[in-house]
Amino acid sequence: xxxxxxxxxxxxxxxxxxxxxxxxxxxxxxxxxxxxxxxxxxxxxxxxxxxxxxxxxxxxxxxxxxxxxxxxxxxxxxxxxxxxxxxxxxxxxxxxxxxxxxxxxxxxxxxxxxxxxxxxxxxxxxxxxxxxxxxxxxxxxxxxxxxxxxxxxxxxxxxxxxxxxxxxxxxxxxxxxxxxxxxxxxxxxxxxxxxxxxxxxxxxxxxxxxxxxxxxxxxxxxxxxxxxxxxxxxxxxxxxxxxxxxxxxxxxxxxxxxxxxxxxxxxxxxxxxxxxxxxxxxxxxxxxxxxxxxxxxxxxxxxxxxxxxxxxxxxxxxxxxxxxxxxxxxxxxxxxxxxxxxxxxxxxxxxxxxxxxxxxxxx
Numbered sequence: 250x251x252x253x254x255x256x257x258x259x260x261x262x263x264x265x266x267x268x269x270x271x272x273x274x275x276x277x278x279x280x281x282x283x284x285x286x287x288x289x290x291x292x293x294x295x296x297x298x299x300x301x302x303x304x305x306x307x308x309x310x311x312x313x314x315x316x317x318x319x320x321x322x323x324x325x326x327x328x329x330x331x332x333x334x335x336x337x338x339x340x341x342x343x344x345x346x347x348x349x350x351x352x353x354x355x356x357x358x359x360x361x362x363x364x365x366x367x368x369x370x371x372x373x374x375x376x377x378x379x380x381x382x383x384x385x386x387x388x389x390x391x392x393x394x395x396x397x398x399x400x401x402x403x404x405x406x407x408x409x410x411x412x413x414x415x416x417x418x419x420x421x422x423x424x425x426x427x428x429x430x431x432x433x434x435x436x437x438x439x440x441x442x443x444x445x446x447x448x449x450x451x452x453x454x455x456x457x458x459x460x461x462x463x464x465x466x467x468x469x470x471x472x473x474x475x476x477x478x479x480x481x482x483x484x485x486x487x488x489x490x491x492x493x494x495x496x497x498x499x500x501x502x503x504x505x506x507x508x509x510x511x512x513x514x515x516x517x518x519x520x521x522x523x524x525x526x527x528x529x530x531x532x533x534x535x536x537x538x539x540x541x542x543x544x545x546x547x548x549x550x551x552x553x554x555x556x557x558x559x560x561x562x563x564x565x566x567x568x569x570x571x572x573x574x575x576x577x578x579x580x581x582x583x584x585x586x587x588x589x590x591x592x593x594x595x596x597x598x599x600x601x602x603x604x605x606x607x608x609x610x611x612x
């Protein structure tokens with residue numbers, strides 16, 4: 250039994266996506282500070298109950314809460330869920346601060362609960378196929394990687410874009426989790442980073458319909474660049490930006506001693522995988538089946554892991570390492586030095602090939 254707190258822009262992806270995993274999950278309740286919004290989502294997706302947060306947390310049948318609140322309260326609400334005796338699956342980022350993230354992991358360990366966190370897109374066919382190619386030695390030893398997400402921000406389309414330019418937002422905290430989680434899944438944990446950041450436009454004008462013409466004061470860096478030293482030995486370059494109009498760069502590329510791997514957009518589950526070997530590029534068929542755009546595969550894997558007593562893949566320690574990384578890029582820029590990472594994590598095991606439901610069961 251699963252409850253959802255937060256019925257905003259991302260909630261339909263979870264409320265729709267969980268239907269694929271009805272063998273493992275049943276979303277019974279949704280809650281939101283705006284009760285009318287919760288009721289609207291419940292009606293739209295045939296969820297049995299819409300209620301307030303305190304009632305949801307007091308429900309003894311609910312074992313997992315999916316936390317889809319705004320980023321700056323992910324940690325606060327996640328801690329409330331854990332203190333209510335329930336496992337929590339946060340939308341990214343895990344928390345606003347390292348302290349909140351550590352607190353979540355400490356409570357979960359003490360109480361025998363689980364912490365999960367988006368993104369779960371690394372569990373899709375595209376990035377899983379890339380992991381298999383790397384593990385099978387298709388590009389030899391990985392020596393370098395690049396990761397680029399570059400655009401003009403959210404004020405032209407998002408109905409309420411202000412929080413993207415406040416603490417917990419910015420391109421690194423908004424989109425960085427997709428790219429960093431994929432890189433850690435492919436190449437393993439990071440030992441050191443160096444960052445440089447800037448705010449290119451201190452004020453933004455909203456052009457989406459709901460708040461057209463209103464202005465936003467920008468309080469976080471909107472162009473973040475970084476160098477990444479992986480424990481494995483590879484060196485990475487990342488740029489996450491809300492400040493550019495066009496960028497002709499692939500999302501992620503991994504360069505090896507024997508070839509090059511073009512990794513699809515980590516914001517999705519599928520995408521084209523391309524491999525350069527022996528002087529030519531070739532498209533590689535997916536070795537795994539899951540390409541659906543809905544969310545919840547990470548929650549389903551966590552639910553089965555709870556029953557089986559095994560580790561789940563989109564786990565809190567992975568999310569905390571990514572949180573630590575994101576802060577480290579900003580810290581490095583502010584302090585003018587390399588940042589040695591205090592956190593580390595094991596690469597999650599890939600799913601077994603074959604039907605995704607059976608793969609989760611057999612994990």
